[in-house]
Amino acid sequence: MASHPDFDAFVATIARLRAPDGCPWDREQTHQSIAHNMIEEAYEAVDAIETGDARHLREELGDVLLQVVLQAQIAADAGEFTIDDVCRDINEKMVRRHPHVFGDATAETAKDTSEIWARVKMEERKAAQAAAAAQNAAEVSGDAVGVAAIPVGDASVLAGKPEGLLDGVPTSFPALMQAQKISRKVVAAGFEWPDEEGVWEKVAEEVEEFKNAAPEDAELEFGDVLFSVVNVARWRGIDAENALRATCVKFRRRWAFIEGAAWAQGKDAADLTVEEQEALWQEAKRREKK
Structure with missing residues (x-):
């Protein structure tokens, strides 16, 4: 190389x-x-x-x-x-999480690979919890000693208590991305519906709760609707964040067509009637399919 x-x-x-x-x-x-x-x-x-x-x-x-x-x-x-530590850690993580390439495991499909990745991450988390518990015990006894080396991956720095399953999901992530990552992590721990139909039932349940929610509860209930729909995306293998971004791109493109048509008439899009806007929207859709 x-x-x-x-x-x-x-x-x-x-x-x-x-x-x-x-x-x-x-x-x-x-x-x-x-x-x-x-x-x-x-x-x-x-x-x-x-x-x-x-x-x-x-x-x-x-x-x-x-x-x-x-x-x-x-x-x-x-x-x-140092930057060398960063490179070393990520290299070790990639080798560790690809035992089908660098070890004895086998993976024939991308799905197999994802399952191996999730399993290794869970093993890393358990190792981090055990190491944190050992550190706590040593500090309580007043005889703190070095603990065995642990994977640096998701384990982070030992800190007073074991790392929770969702602690590694940054709160700075966009909400859809957070929701999907949270969903994937708890599924890896066995918290999952038996089939996709169960997910859709949850969506229907959350929609109904949102419809009947008091004004002060509506925002949180709507969040529950979105979270349940994100689970549908996960079941279908769809990245919810990318899906919504793609829809935003599509909407921008269609709205730009409406504005362009209005400007060609010496008008602003806001000057068009709803019927005129809808007709142009449908025309934009037709042009996309050509």
Whole structure:
């Protein structure tokens, strides 16, 4: 495999920017001060993927990499960890979660692979819980000693209590993404309907509760409707976040057609009647199918 001198050069550049005689702005940054940049750059990369713009994607992936390397350098400056630790941990995780490639397990389909991935993650979580319990016991006894090395994957840093099943789902995720990840995790623990029909029954139940909800409860009940529909998506193998994003793209495209038709008449879309807007909407749909 090829070496990656450009990556090493980039790491050195970021270290130079963070040096005492480097860039004042870069030196002032903390994990928290630039945390939002990670989310923004990731979304911009996803946008480039969805538009099929490879040149733009190349640029946006660079911006994502900047956030990774800069966060790692901030950590290195604080004596927390280095970019080498980050690379080593993710490499070990990928090897550990692909025993069908690097070990003795077998996987013939993508579904087989997903099941192996979920099983390994669950084993990692159990190892982390056991290690945390051992750490707690040592601290309580006043004789804290080093515990056996644990996978760094989802285990994170030992902290006072075992990691809960859903602790690893970031609250900063978009709500649909959170819902689907939460659903997948509890299913891996056995909390699942016996068939898809049961999921649809849950959707119907939540819709009925929303219809009859008091005004002060309506928002939460509507959230329950959305969460249950996300479970339908999971059963069908659909990514709910991607599905809604695709629908938003489709809606934008159709609305742009309506606006364009209105502008051609010297009008604004808001000046059209509902019937005219609906007719143009249907025309936009027909054109999509050609």
